[in-house]
Amino acid sequence: LAFLFASTLCLWLIYPSIFIYGHRASGKSHVLHILMKELELPHAAVSCVECVSAALLYERVLTSFFGRSAASFLPRSPSLSEFVRLYRHQRSQSPAEQTRYIVMEKAELLRDADANLLPALLRLQELVDDNITVILLSEIVWEKFRPNTGCFEPLLLHFPDYSKGSLQQILSTDSHPSYSAELYSSYINILLGVFYSVCRDLRELRHLAALNFNKFCEPLTEGKVKETETHKLWRNIEPHLKKAMQTVYIREVSSLQWEQMQQTEDEGGALRGLSAHTHVELPYYSKFLLIAAYLASYNPARTDKRFFVKHHGKIRKTNFLKKNEKTSNHLLGPKPFALDRLLAIFYSVVDSRVAPTASIFSQISSLVTLQLLTQISHTDQLDAPKYKCSISLDFISAVSRTVNFDIVKYLYDFL
Amino acid sequence: TCVHSFFQGCFVFKPSSKKRKTRSLGETCVNPKSKNITWIYVLLEVLQEELNKKILDSLLDFAKKCSTTRQHCDWASKMRANEIPTAALVLGVNVPDHDMTFQSLFDLLKHSVTPHVVSVQAKECGVLKHLLKRVLEGLMDVAVDDDDEEEMEQNPRSVHCSLSTLSDWYTAKTKVTATPGKKRNVQDEDEHHHHHQTPPVVIIFKDLEGFNPRVLQDFISICSRYIDRLPLMFIFGIATSPSTVQHMLPHSVSSLLCIELFQSLSCTQHLATVIDKLILTAQFPFKLNGKVMQVLISIFLYHDFSVRNFIKGLQLALLEHFHSQPLSILCCKKKEALLNVTLLSGRDLETVRQLPSFIRFVEKQEAGEQVKLMTDDDHLKEACQKLIKDLRKYHKSYYPVLRCLHTLTSLLPRYPLGKQIRELHLICLEKNVWENEDYQSAMKLLKMLAKDELITSLRKCSEILSSAKSKKMKKAFTELDELLAKFKHLDGKLEKINDIPSLTLCYKKIERLSPCRCHLPPPESQTLYEVCYYSSSATVRRHLNATPRTSIQTALSSPCFYLQNESLKNEDGTVSNSAPDICIAYKLHLECGRLINLYDWLEAYATVVSAAEGQDPDCDTFGKVDDVKHARFIRSVSELEFLGFIKSTRQKTDHVARLTWGGC
Secondary structure: OHHHHHHHHHHHOOOOEEEEEOOOOOOHHHHHHHHHHHHOOOEEEEEOOOOOOHHHHHHHHHHHHHOHHHHOOOOOOOOHHHHHHHHHHHHHHOOOOOOEEEEEEOHHHHHHOOOOHHHHHHOHHHHHOOOEEEEEEEOOOHHHOOOOOOOOOOEEEEOOOOOHHHHHHHHHHOOOOOOOHHHHHHHHHHHHHHHOOOOOOHHHHHHHHHHHHHHHHHHHHHOOOOOOOHHHHHHHHHHHHHHHHHOOOOOOOOHHHHHHHHHHOOOOOOOOOHHHOOOOOOOHHHHHHHHHHHHHHHOOHHHHHHHHOOOOOOOOHHHHOOHHHHOOHHHHOOOOEEHHHHHHHHHHHOOOOOOOOHHHHHHHHHHHHOOOEEEOOOOOOOOOOEEEEOOOHHHHHHHHHHOOOOHHHHOHHHO | OHHHHHHHHHHOOOOOOHHHHHHHHHHHHHHHHHHHHHHHHHHHHHHHHHHHHHHHHHHHHHHHHHHHHOOOOOHHHHHOOOOEEEEEEEOOOOHHHHHHHHHHHHHHHHHHOOOOEEEEOHHHOOOHHHHHHHHHHHHHHHHOOHHHHHHHHHOHHHOOOOHHHHHHHHHHHHHHHHOHHHOOOOHHHHHHHHHHHOOOEEEEEOOHHHOOHHHHHHHHHHHHHHOOOOOEEEEEEEOOOOHHHHHHOOHHHHOOEEEEEEEOOOHHHHHHHHHHHHOOOOOOOOEEOHHHHHHHHHHHHHHHOOHHHHHHHHHHHHHHHHHHOHHHHHOOOHHHHHHHHHHOOHHHHHHHHHOHHHHHHHHHOOHHHHHHHHHOHHHHHHHHHHHHHHHHHHHHHHHHHHHHHHHHHOOOOOOOOOOOHHHHHHHHHHOOHHHOHHHHHHHHHHHOOOHHHHHHHHHHHHHHHHHOOOHHHHHHHHHHHHHHHHHHHHHHHHOOOOOHHHHHHHHHHHHHHHHHHOOOOOHHHOOOHHHOEEOOHHHHHHHHOOOHHHHHHHHHHOOHHHHOOHHHOOOOOOOOOOOOHHHHHHHHHHOOOOEEEHHHHHHHHHHHHHHHOOOOOOOOOOOOOOHHHHHHHHHHHHHHHHHOOEEEOOOOOOEEEEOOOOOO
16 A cells, blocks of 8 residues: 555655645655655655754754764754755765655644745755755645745645555554454454544554454453354454443543453443543632632623622613623633732632631632633733633532532522 | 840740750750650651552552563554553642652652653743753753763753654663663662663653643653653643643543553541641640641641641641740650659749649649648659659540540531541540530430441440550450440340340440540640640741731831831830831821822921931921932832832822722
């Protein structure tokens, strides 16, 4: 399969830049890697995630083409023109016999880099005056890349998703050494039957295949079933795979735990997934501070009087509202509020008298560290800091239940 | 002079003989104090280790397992090899407390699993580059030999911030360590093959919540590219809940990790252990009274959930006790205490005689004995020795009985005497527990308890009593055993004759238990309790629960409180004219309304300052604003603005707005 692409690709490889896109795990980098290796082409493989600065990128390229010594000529934070100059210099010393290639994975990150980097890379051939091709790999289509200023159009190449058949073919290649290839391939068939509708990512599928294969083979090792009785094997594994879909696939349970679970077998749901632990224990006043923050974030400031002043009188909701406030505040998301307002609500919400001690204030900042509140204003701004409450209604109702506070009664949206 | 001023507090009443006394007390006082303090520290360390032991051990196992499974070349682990093993460590919301845990984890890992450990904090790693830099620095600095380090300094370009540098370094490193000359750990020798070839590289993320999700995602995806060359392992420190991991990382990234969850003890359990080991024990002579306990516990529950702060509070109380109570020399182990009694000087004995609990004790004695106690020093010493012994006996029986009562009441519905033993302890410290209404209802409920439950809890009680050492407790233990035997004996009959005999038996049992009650009077009723009990809750509160605003206001309205300058004091409590500028400005601003006219304020200020300078009120220049006064005024106004009392307003240009209410 890979070589099919390879042979066609070969013909275009003299083009200054090539843009290859396709979904995750559709074999882009694998094909290129194999290609470069098989044909022994001089190339530099760079992942853009890794290159936190352009300097790193330049260094990688120079190192892989001309060796470490060339890269050491780069100044501390090199500009593009310095890179080009150095490249030209090196090229004249060691002229290319073949086309050189720069393979850049995760090229979508280049869009966030300096504005001139992407256009320059696309026509690097001209700039350095060398026989060089830049190959960009991405999961995003080229249309999203094109800079405003316009640039050299690279050769576009699309890697389509694998079909079910090819997935089966590829997955079957890494069969278990102690079992026959046919058995493994039939196992893959079953696996794809369950997972193909939700997941077409080759890597994930391979991972799942590896995790569940032992379970699949269990009846075989126990001697109950022969290798040929695929139907029986299917009956055995299918519920298991469905369960895997609900747990391992979404990483509720790690693969290691999943394996342990298979060994113990009688877990009975004893292993709870990650998201099952949502309860957070908080000090008493922190809970009230959080409640106050939630109220401040989701109630319009003008309604505070209605909720927290004793003799507020009845205010009709309809008259009281401005037009834009009629939409649910919960749909609009949390609004920022000042520290003063938070404390005012806090003091009226909490049932006992609380001295404004340092620990109350430090609790606010520790709530910020826990990411339950977010500070809107810059941390340097000491005067009147502003916060936002970043927790869900479920969370806050769970918290307020523990302190016997009926939060719904105080929320404007639920009036 | 330090010691001198430090003991001033103890001898406010008799300043004349201060110097001589101070020396003699200073010598005796330091000894038990330092002993006690070192003792508590050792205990705390042991405790801390014990508490974290379980979770740290499991983490270590995890790390070891990860490093060994990498060596296996079987099919399944090869297929899974691109996952980074990750431990999600949930530690509770008090982030400052985590440092200690991470430190010990760090040391343990370093000692027994791998030399390559680094821990990173969110605030150091705002962007990916910094994170990488921190990781590289942490790993390579620690493990790289001296000559390598120099090389790095000479050639800074070689330490480019990328994981490929790290992986190169790692390959070189493992090659070196594989040679027998450079073994790192003696412990690893037996597992030489496993560990020395590829010890894992552990990266600890101390506060996962604080990290920028983007940075973390990128970092993880970079790491996963190197996992075949670099056996990485992550430890995430999580303060809130494990679902944070899912909130922060998308599926494409979390699929690169193999996360295992480790939940540490909740902080309330942690506190319970600390209280159990430090406070509910007769071993440790220093005690807290009810109010101080209450302050410490409420700070914990209401404010910070920090066991470390609780312990700090305890230490503070300990120090304060030894500072302020001269009789605290008697607060130590039995033998030393008895010895110290004989060393008491006349002055100390006088203090003993003035103790309220001692006065109560004396009043109960016969007239002759009273006189003797008040006049004869030797007799008093003997009495003191006896009283100290009594106090110790009281403690020895108090705690086991308290535990028994707790085991009995903790299974009752709605927990009339509290769910936690500390609540019961607080009740007992307050007043006679058997006079408490809740106690009555608890006893009623106890009588209605099912037989099986009663028996199991009685068994637990007998276990507790069996470990107690005092005679009284031994007696109670045998009684309880007899009771249990009777229960067993009656077991057969009971099924036939319904519940009537069992009920009567229960009553009997309760009656039996009631003598236990006499072991639970509050400590205040004990003579000489002042020796061991620290009672100044206000001090503890003031020290631990700071109120910045109140202190600022105190400082501004009565500067003499902090400056301790007598000349600043006015009879009527107002600020004198000679107070610091800011105090005068503050005082004047209190007299204004919401908006303050700056010029009026300045005039008033100039008048006050002129008076302070002793200018003649009839003089022409009196109250005139000169440059110096103007500058001083501006400075104090801006200081007030900085402290948040006023702010500039756009309503009127020459006015400032007050931000506080009240005043004259």
